Amino acid sequence: MTKSALPEGAVIGILGGGQLGRMTAIAAAELGYRAHIFAPQGDAPACDMAYASTRADYDDLDQLNAFGAAVDTVTSEFENVPAEVMATLATHAPVSPGVAALSTAQHRIKEKTLARDLGIMVPDFAAITSAGDMAPAMARMANGAVLKTCRLGYDGKGQARLKAGDTGEEAFASLGSDDCILEEMVDFSAEASFLVARNAQGEVSAFPASINHHEDGILATSRAPADPAVLPPALLKDGQDAVAAIAEALDLVGVLAAEMFITPKGLVFNEIAPRPHNSFHWTIEGTKTSQFAQLVRAITGLPFGSTEAMGQWQMDNILGQHMDRLNNAIGEDGVFVHRYGKAEAKPGRKMAHLTRKV
Ligand SMILES: Nc1ncnc2c1ncn2[C@@H]1O[C@H](COP(=O)(O)OP(=O)(O)O)[C@@H](O)[C@H]1O
Ligand SMILES: [Mg+2]
Numbered sequence: 001m002t003k004s005a006l007p008e009g010a011v012i013g014i015l016g017g018g019q020l021g022r023m024t025a026i027a028a029a030e031l032g033y034r035a036h037i038f039a040p041q042g043d044a045p046a047c048d049m050a051y052a053s054t055r056a057d058y059d060d061l062d063q064l065n066a067f068g069a070a071v072d073t074v075t076s077e078f079e080n081v082p083a084e085v086m087a088t089l090a091t092h093a094p095v096s097p098g099v100a101a102l103s104t105a106q107h108r109i110k111e112k113t114l115a116r117d118l119g120i121m122v123p124d125f126a127a128i129t130s131a132g133d134m135a136p137a138m139a140r141m142a143n144g145a146v147l148k149t150c151r152l153g154y155d156g157k158g159q160a161r162l163k164a165g166d167t168g169e170e171a172f173a174s175l176g177s178d179d180c181i182l183e184e185m186v187d188f189s190a191e192a193s194f195l196v197a198r199n200a201q202g203e204v205s206a207f208p209a210s211i212n213h214h215e216d217g218i219l220a221t222s223r224a225p226a227d228p229a230v231l232p233p234a235l236l237k238d239g240q241d242a243v244a245a246i247a248e249a250l251d252l253v254g255v256l257a258a259e260m261f262i263t264p265k266g267l268v269f270n271e272i273a274p275r276p277h278n279s280f281h282w283t284i285e286g287t288k289t290s291q292f293a294q295l296v297r298a299i300t301g302l303p304f305g306s307t308e309a310m311g312q313w314q315m316d317n318i319l320g321q322h323m324d325r326l327n328n329a330i331g332e333d334g335v336f337v338h339r340y341g342k343a344e345a346k347p348g349r350k351m352a353h354l355t356r357k358v
Pocket of ligand 1: 218
């Protein structure tokens with residue numbers, strides 16, 4: 001243990017009250033730390049697992065300052081926390097992710113530009129700030145394209161798909177944002193995600209990769225560690241090196257996930273998330289140290305644990321429309337059930353996940 005590691009009983013502040021905060025709080029408790037959640041009013045499954053909760057809006061400066069004063073380190077379960085919020089909290093305690101990592105992960109052009117500058121392959125892309133930008137950019141996209149808002153998109157929201165030859169002007173109007181990115185449509189054989197943890201000493205710990213299947217823009221299933229027939233060892237290394245290089249460039253302390261497309265030319269970068277990632281929930285059972293435990297270790301100064309996988313795993317997301325599947329699986333031998341404690345099962349809402357050995 002490094003001299004500077006936070007002692008048992010120290011308080012980890014977590015911004016956001018969702019399932020990622022909940023699972024981080026559980027991992028914190030297992031390592032002897034206490035979680036203090038900061039989340040707006042409403043359903044906040046993380047608060048059920050916490051030693052303390054502050055229920056306030058992110059622009060409530062008094063509450064933010066009181067929260068900052070009450071915690072020893074801060075992390076966030078979502079990347080859209082306003083940079084000013086993190087800057088305020090950084091006056092009280094170390095924050096993960098820091099302002100540089102946040103502002104990059106919050107903007108699709110910034111993250112793709114950083115990846116490209118680091119020599120990571122990215123799809124051809126163009127900034128779209130007015131309808132007039134569409135035609136010249138679409139002219140470059142022989143394979144069709146995806147138009148996305150640069151900010152606040154998640155689970156496929158804030159996106160439109162365009163065929164080669166479409167003008168895309170209607171799609172641009174429908175997104176209702178003047179800060180968009182047009183990306184060429186990537187032909188991929190599979191989608192992979194990569195995850196590293198990085199601590200204040202700059203040490204990096206990489207996880208095995210996941211292979212992800214999305215339905216309607218939302219992650220449905222992850223399988224991991226990635227089958228080498230789908231992600232050859234050389235590409236596994238490329239992906240792990242790429243996400244480590246990004247973490248270093250952003251001086252990130254915490255965890256960083258990257259989504260990449262597997263193509264015949266190699267990996268093509270899609271996006272990053274400076275937080276635990278849905279496609280690594282299988283690590284709770286599947287690796288010797290989970291993504292949540294490794295995040296806690298990274299931000300408290302505890303040494304990293306092993307990320308060695310213990311077998312092959314499949315993780316299935318349970319959305320609001322899948323509650324029957326959850327109820328059927330709950331008594332099934334070999335299924336690890338993680339319910340998030342959310343009151344209302346709305347379609348598309350992440351309610352639980354199931355992990356099983358395959
Ligand atoms: N340029 C692209 N080419 C092909 N498919 C894409 C492209 N961009 C996104 N997608 C598909 O849409 C999904 C969601 O897009 P993504 O950029 O990851 O947004 P989100 O922030 O909503 O996860 C991706 O996982 C992938 O399946
Ligand atoms: Mg994504």
